[in-house]
Amino acid sequence: MLVLTQGDPAGIAPEITAKAWHALREQGPAFVWVGDPALLEGVVPVSVIDDPAQARAVFADALPVMPLSLAVPAVPGQPDRRNAAVILESIRRAVALVQAGAADAVVTNPISKDVVQGPDFTHPGHTSFLAELCGAEGREVMMLAGPSLRVVPVTVHVALRKAIEQLTVARIVETARTVAAGLARDFGLAHAPRLAVAGLNPHAGENGLMGDEEQRIIIPAIETLRAEGYEVTGPMPPDTMFTPQARANYDVALCMYHDQGLIPLKTLDMAQGVNVTLGLPIVRTSPDHGTAFDRAGQNRADPTSLVCALQLAGRLVRNRQAAEGRKTA
Incomplete structure (x- = not known):
């Protein structure tokens, strides 16, 4: 059983939640939504429950909801911002359900960081907040996964100048270890994970002519990983590593900064892209888009990414359970 958070109630989260239920109500995976039932009133049939175990029995006929009340x-x-506390409570409750064994995975609807910023939320986004709730601060890694490509930004939601400053051998190595472990355990690969590491500079620095970060930071990280037995290629020139021919030779691209990875991912797989958090003791996925306040309430939102996030969460749970020798749900 998956648990889906409410997201920002003023965005497209209620709409895509309802549409995702319509898309999955017959074949699954089944999910329970933690949010204010009033947001779905008159849109889909709702069944208010108090235990995720009750959700599967009603899922085909109604969207199971564990209720919260907006301020x-x-x-x-x-x-x-008066609804910030409820938005955060939905996330906390979803994580707690999985930690207690009452649900298998968390899928998060989009939130606005600006809305929830305050004493109870000082994070740059969902990912580090989830890591805090799971007691895994500093081990979280953001992966964007689509049918054509998986990417991991080594530095994430910081200014480009700061991203370069944050780039270190240790950071690349630790990220790669977490990614390789997540691919092997949760994605069910039949072979050892193949990691492609992007260069930072044009032409991957061209032997120092266009920057020395490759020589000082990226190549030493790659050499460390190879010495540990990981299958790593790079540093690859960022302008050629995302072609169909190049993508066929690796399972994930480790990119040095946010847009280096997300631009190709969203160009190739915008509708079906899924945000996956690696390095957590729980499975977490999310649609790869934001709150889309400009489209809210117009019945124009595309639920495909959320549907893909729910489906991928179900697969990751099954793969993790199989890898750990547990009976699948």
Whole structure:
């Protein structure tokens, strides 16, 4: 059983949740939504439950909801910080359900970092907040996965200048170890994970002519990983490593900064891209898009990424359970 968070109630989360239920109600995977039932009133049939174990029995006929109450009614397209506490409570409750064994994985609907920023949320996004809730701070890694490509940004939500400053041998090595372990355990690869490491500079620095980060940082990290037995290629020129021919030779691309990886991922797989958090003791996925306040309340939101996130979460759970020798749900 999957647990889906509420997301920002003024965004497209309620709409894509309803559409995802319609898409999955017959074949699954089944999920329970933690949020305010009023957001779905008149949109889909709702079954209010108090235990995820009750969800599967009603899923084909109604969307199972573990209820929360917004502080103020949501207005589509008009985010309200007064609802921040409820948005965060949905995430906390979802994580707690999985930690307690009452659910198998967390799937998070989009939130606005600006809306929830405050004393209870000082994170740059979902990922580090989830790591804090799981007691895994510093071990979390963001992967974006689609049918054509998987990418991992070594540095994430920071300014480009700061991303370069944060790039270290240790950071690349630790990220790669976490990614390789996650691919082997959760993605069910039949072979050892193949990691492609991007260069930072044009032409991967061209032997120092266009920057020396490859020589000082990236190549030493690759050599360390190879010495540990990982299958690693690189540093690869970022302008050629995402061609179909190049992608056929690796399972994931480790990119040095956010846009280096997310631009090709979203160009190739925008609708079907899924955000996966590696390095956590729980399975977590999310659609690869934001709250889309400008589209809220217009019945124009595409639920494909959320549907893919729910489906991928189900597969990751089964693979993890199989890898750990446990009976699949």
